[in-house]
Amino acid sequence: MSLNIVRYEHQGRAQWGVIRGSQITPVPGDLATTGDFIRGSSLPELSKLSGATLELAAVKLLSPVTQNQQFVCQGANYRQHMIESGMDPDVKSYNMIFTKAQSCIAPADTDVIKPHVVKFLDYEIELGLVLRKSIHGATTITDANLHEYVAGAVIVNDYSARDVQIPQMQFYKGKSFRTFGPVGPWLTLLDASSIAALKALQLKLTVNGDVRQNDTTANLVYGPAETLTELSSVQDFEAGDLLATGTPAGCALSVPSPAKQKLGALLPEKKKWEIFFKVQAKRTQYLRNGDVVEASISSADGSVDLGVQRNRIVAEA
Structure with a gap:
């Protein structure tokens, strides 16, 4: 199994989300760094994530690797x-x-x-x-x-x-x-x-x-x-x-x-x-x-x- 994850900015806030096509399902929680996201998430749980979605065109994509990482x-x-x-x-x-x-x-x-x-x-x-x-x-x-x-x-x-x-x-x-x-x-x-x-x-x-x-x-x-x-x-x-x-x-x-x-x-x-x-x-x-x-x-x-x-x-x- 593989799953694509984006880090994005929406309404002034940086957030993580699961991207499927042109739709992003936000990941709950305040996960400031890539390390925080990796430690605080699991692929099986993320693959089942559902709820309200955002259009990819409505957000600004950020680097999925934050600048604190080596x-x-x-x-x-x-x-x-x-x-x-x-x-x-x-x-x-x-x-x-x-x-x-x-x-x-x-x-x-x-x-x-x-x-x-x-x-x-x-x-x-x-x-x-x-x-x-x-x-x-x-x-x-x-x-x-x-x-x-x-x-x-x-x-x-x-x-x-x-x-x-x-x-x-x-x-x-x-x-x-x-x-x-x-x-x-x-x-x-x-x-x-x-x-x-x-x-x-x-x-x-x-x-x-x-x-x-x-x-x-x-x-x-x-x-x-x-x-x-x-x-x-x-x-x-x-x-x-x-x-x-x-x-x-x-x-x-x-x-x-x-x-x-x-x-x-x-x-x-x-x-x-x-x-x-x-x-x-x-x-x-x-x-x-x-x-x-x-x-x-x-x-x-x-x-x-x-x-x-x-x-x-x-x-x-």
Whole structure:
């Protein structure tokens, strides 16, 4: 069973609701954060929720992940994306982990603000996992018990300022400008019978209608269970925290092959980055003001559908 949950604003109040088609059934109670909602609700009870409904058009959708939750990310987690990122997938044998600032979390359909200092703004569609309960210590998580730790899934777009991330070696800063982490439009809750769908979801991203990324989670290199097991030995998690599982190939970023990188390492630092900026400036795939990015994730049979994100790129005021 899966169930789509929205967090929305109506008459000045933030609230949770079950969405069915264009109708929202409000969830009773004052649940301020994603963690509060996860801890205070159960999928079987929510699936039976009935009563007065609201039209989707009458509310403002908010991010189903609130800004108090941790935002942890996997990098280069699809083989072809490793290659286009200048990595040798037969040599890289580690799970790349980084974080984004919680303040970059935004509603799914938000305008993404392109800062004046950013020339090379990139997109990265990702499957996001929302945790069901806290993890305080090394824990072994398997496909068999994953549903005990993962409450559901969301669409994440890991927008990235490549001219900050790469030359400055600043993943955190380059990926954490405000609005660089839209989440939603809804949270799809999953139970033990539907959690296996996470292994076969189709990710698709378009820019102005042109397909840029199109792949399936079957091609993840490090899956959710092994990643959470690894991370549990490093840090604590709480219910409602977000893990973004990496993006497929098709990003705007162009990185030299491993062989060319070795040659580039012999160049003076200034010359190396002059070449980097020259190469990136020729990439027409980078996002410009006015571009519209759409991201969708769903199973082939439609039983799990995370919805569609739509972001317009706008200049910083």
